[in-house]
Amino acid sequence: MAGRGTDEHPHGADRLCDLGDRVYSRAVRRGRVPRRDAEPVPCLLDLALLHPDPDDMDWLVPTAPQEVMTRLLRGMYDEVSASQRRVGSAVEAFEWYAGLGRGARSPQASASSAKEGPAIRVLDGVARIQAAMDEATQACTTEVLTVQPGGIRREAELSEGLHRATALRGRGVRMRDLYTHVARHGQGLHTYLELMGDAVEARTLDEVTERLILFDRAVAFIPANAERSMALELRHPALVEYLGTVFERLWRLALPLAAPLPDTGIEGISxxxxxxxxxxxxxxxxxxxxxxxxxxxxxxxxxxxxxxxxxxxxxxxxxxxxxxxxGLDGPPRAAAPAPATPGRGSRTAR
Incomplete structure (x- = not known):
């Protein structure tokens, strides 16, 4: 909604100049203004905020503010839509050039790239994250390591990963999961244990890192924003190895789900x-x-x-x-992890 205006009035209807604001406001209050009042501010005519009175051409009547707002919003919507189309075109172009780059590599590098994919890929949106996770699940053959922060897992969260966990169990994939101690108290978790059998093992800590899912020590997924609407898919060997090492060190410090939490040694303090x-x-x-x-x-x-x-x-x-x-101003005393015993207490859920 930018009008032609003059050099002194290079603006749109969303940011009127001071004189234009005064003339248009006066026109709205009075219902019309003399044409001569608008001569110093041609922007009002250019932007169609004022138009001739059909009964008297020497007067100008204002466009209703509600109509101006509608036009502004419509213009903003069109601009956003155009931006989205440009982003989509840019993504398509990027993928096309990336494909050319892969094709220009040696046969050995091309085969490796086709197998491993990009070293770091940004997954924008829950649908893309889920699709990438499903793909990694289908390709997984050995183990899955996960870190699940937060407290008691909701039924919806458990159900969300059920199809993946079931598919992995069917192929003999082993799963190890780290949770906070609070997750021990969730009934949904124990219900899931009955469904998963001995395919998975869980341990808990007072606190864990941000969410991590690692397939076959080859591809890892971590959140890319606080809302978890974006994620990073990591295939760089050094990054994946580092995350695997972090998991193993946390795993060694954690308590098996079947083991009781250590006593504080202070009466009345949990x-x-x-x-x-x-x-x-x-x-x-x-x-x-x-x-x-x-x-x-x-x-x-x-x-x-x-x-x-x-x-x-x-x-x-x-x-x-x-x-x-x-003596409560330091971390809790570490307890040696008890060996995990087969059975219900050593199983977990996603």
Whole structure:
């Protein structure tokens, strides 16, 4: 909606000049203005904000503000649509040039590229992420390693990965999964265990890294934004090996699902409250602690209140002192992981 205007009025209807704003506002209030009033601001006629009064050509009447807004929104929609079409064309062109680049390589490099795909690929949108995950699932032959942050897994989340896990189990693929300790309390998880049998093994930690899914130590998926509407598909050998090493070190520190959580050694203080105390001592806010441990902020604050009551602290400042006196200002004491025993407690879900 940009009008011709003059050199002094190079703008559209979405950003009128000061004089144009005054003349148009006056026209709206009064119903019309003399044509001579609009001569200093030809932009109003160019933008069709004013037009001649059919009953008296010496006067100009305004276009209704509601109509102007409609025109603006229509113009914005057209611009967004055009931008989307240009992005789509650019993606198609990129894929075409990428194909030419692969074709120009040696036969050995071409075969390797066809097998492995790009070293790093950005997956934009849930549909593309799901399609890439399904493709990796179909190609997987040996093992799947996953890190699943958050708390109790919802039924919808468990059902989402059921078809993949079932397909993997049918081909003899082994699965190992890391969760936060909170995930132990989800009924949906235990229901899933009955469905999956002994194909998978799970361990838990106080807190884990962001989500990771690693197929055959060859391709990994990690989130690319906080909303998880974008993901990175990683096939670079060094990156994949690094992520595999991170998983193995977390796995060694984690507790099998069948093993009980270690006792804190302090009467009235639970393992979770011990973990919260350590994070409080590091200076983290309630929301950060809740996210890292996979619990709600409300639950986190309830635990903090119980900590204060147990330790006899009347304020957060006093709680910090009491925690230090009780030896709660450091990480929980590590316990040697108990060997996983076959059976229901050693199985997990996605």
């Amino acid at each position: 393992h979770r409250e011990r973990s919260i105390a350590a994070l409080l001592a590091e200076g983290h806010q309630d929301a950060v602690i809740a996210e890292r441990l996979g619990i709600s902020v409300r639950t986190c604050r309830a635990h903090i209140a119980r900590l204060s009551e147990t330790l006899g602290a009347a304020s957060r400042t006093q709680l910090g002192v009491k925690m230090a006196q009780a």
